[in-house]
Amino acid sequence: MNRQNVINLLVNALEARFKTARSAALQAREAAVNEESVAETKYDTFGLESSYLAHGQSQRVIECENDWLQFSRQVPVKFAVIDKVCLWSLVRLVPVDSKLASRFFFISNIAGGLALEYQNLPLVLVSPATPVGKILIGQEEGECVSITISGKLTEFEIDAIQ
Incomplete structure (x- = not known):
């Protein structure tokens, strides 16, 4: 379990998400300004709908770019020993008595909800304001926490904090 490797993985994923959003916004803009989008009748709303989509996509690009830039510029706190889960912690949870896999x-506080894989296990970025974040913040290694996964309450042990 290497926190710096996870940070690099997250920065790369956020950059890829930004590039995908930028590409989608360009496609939506091209559709909105295309000559075929010009209304032929007063009931033809394709051009208007395309412009709304292009605007929404451009807003998404701004959000994705901000997440990526903020995360990549953030200098994570270097911990000698982490006693409790806090901001910038990498936490590994092991199910207590379930056939579920461990998860990270x-x-x-940036880009909460992003889901990836790390060491072939699920890795989710959570903010301290989310239900899972609220449960994990302040917990110590070895403690048990109950988290709802796929609608089922599952008990996990905090196996490691970095």
Whole structure:
């Protein structure tokens, strides 16, 4: 479990998300300004709908770019020993008596909800304001927490904090 590797993975994923959003926004803009989008009748709303989509996509690009830039510029706190889960913690949870796989959570106030894989296990970026974030913040290694996954309450042990 290497926190810096996870941070690099997250920065790369956020950059890819930004590039995908930018590409979608360009496509939506091209559709909105295309000559075929000009209304032929007063009931033809394709051009108007395309412009709304282009605007929404451009807003998404701004959000994705901000997440990526903020996360990549953030200097994570270097911990000698982490006693409790806090902002910028990488947490590994192991199910107590379930056939579920272990999972990783990274606590960040940026881009919460992003889901990836790390060491072939689920990795989710959670903010301290989310239900999972609220449960994890302040917990110590070895403690048990109950988290709802796929509608089922599951008990996990905090196996490691970095």
